[in-house]
Amino acid sequence: GAVVSQHPSRVICKSGTSVKIECRSLDFQATTMFWYRQFPKQSLMLMATSNEGSKATYEQGVEKDKFLINHASLTLSTLTVTSAHPEDSSFYICSAMDRLGTEAFFGQGTRLTVV
Amino acid sequence: QQQVKQSPQSLIVQKGGISIINCAYENTAFDYFPWYQQFPGKGPALLIAIRPDVSEKKEGRFTISFNKSAKQFSLHIMDSQPGDSATYFCAARGDTGRRALTFGSGTRLQVQP
Numbered sequence: 001g002a003v004v005s006q007h008p009s010r011v012i013c014k015s016g017t018s019v020k021i022e023c024r025s026l027d028f029q030a031t032t033m034f035w036y037r038q039f040p041k042q043s044l045m046l047m048a049t050s051n052e053g054s055k056a057t058y059e060q061g062v063e064k065d066k067f068l069i070n071h072a073s074l075t076l077s078t079l080t081v082t083s084a085h086p087e088d089s090s091f092y093i094c095s096a097m098d099r100l101g102t103e104a105f106f107g108q109g110t111r112l113t114v115v
Numbered sequence: 116q117q118q119v120k121q122s123p124q125s126l127i128v129q130k131g132g133i134s135i136i137n138c139a140y141e142n143t144a145f146d147y148f149p150w151y152q153q154f155p156g157k158g159p160a161l162l163i164a165i166r167p168d169v170s171e172k173k174e175g176r177f178t179i180s181f182n183k184s185a186k187q188f189s190l191h192i193m194d195s196q197p198g199d200s201a202t203y204f205c206a207a208r209g210d211t212g213r214r215a216l217t218f219g220s221g222t223r224l225q226v227q228p
Contacts, residue, residue: 006158034215043204043218044159093158101214103149106158 002028004096006107013084013114021079021110023094029074030096034104035067038091050077084114119207121219128226134192136222138205141186145207149216150179150190153202162203163190195226 003026013019023033032051036044048064050056050071058064066088068080077096081088094107120139128134138148149164165172165179165188172179178191192199202223206216 004158032214041221041223043220044216046215049215091156095216097214103161103164104216106151106160109156109158111156 002026002096002098002103002105004030004094004105004107006094006110008110009108010111011113013112015085015114016083018080018082019084019112021081021092021094021112023077023079023096023107025075025096025098025105028096028098030077031074031099032097032101033071033077034095034097035069035077035079036093036095038093038109040091044093047079081112084112086114088112089114119205119217119219121205121222123222124220125223126225128195128224130195130197130226130228132195132226134195134199134224134226135189136203136205136224137187137189138207138219139185139187140207140217142207142209142217143186144209145217147208148179148181148188149206149208150177151204151206151218153204153221159204192224195224197226197228200224200226 005024007022035047038044047062048056048058056069071077093109095104097104150162151159152162153159163174163177167183176193181188202221204221205219208216
């Protein structure tokens with residue numbers, strides 16, 4: 001299957017700082033990318049959907065000013081957690097879909113710990 | 116309407132046994148039903164997927180059974196192995212409109228040697 005690379009795999013940041021997570025599609029053009037959040041022993045919860053060159057569509061209850069999503073190219077989307085707080089600590093996972101939309105491929109996830 | 120209900124929450128199976136995980140959905144617009152396997156600290160990986168025009172799909176030891184009228188689908192893992200111990204998620208999606216997957220709550224499978 002297609003490869004989606006997510007970086008970093010783990011990050012620890014201080015409360016009040018911002019952290020950026022990158023999601024790259026390595027061998028296909030990702031016209032749509034999804035960002036999920038997963039708490040321990042829970043399911044994946046969709047945060048936002050982004051289409052290349054367009055503003056992201058956020059799910060209800062997700063603060064768009066806190067979780068900034070940029071999908072400026074067909075191979076790269078970024079999620080920036082701004083002014084991070086300990087309650088933002090979670091596992092963040094990106095997923096990418098090509099123009100055909102047949103299948104969504106997932107990144108390896110990023111474990112964010114805010115101290 | 117967007118929910119996908121998954122059961123059981125956890126499952127313990129002996130090596131060589133059959134693991135069965137069930138999911139049910141409400142939204143009749145869903146027409147793509149994948150199953151994902153997730154190991155701790157990793158992203159989910161696609162195992163197998165089915166569309167409603169078939170009632171069963173088999174890939175190796177993994178089989179999806181699909182019942183369109185009951186709006187239910189299940190994952191069967193034959194000859195379960197300790198290496199299958201992971202969390203399994205069912206998901207569903209429609210072909211138009213909302214393209215994101217709706218995930219079930221997950222099943223933690225433990226295969227005992």
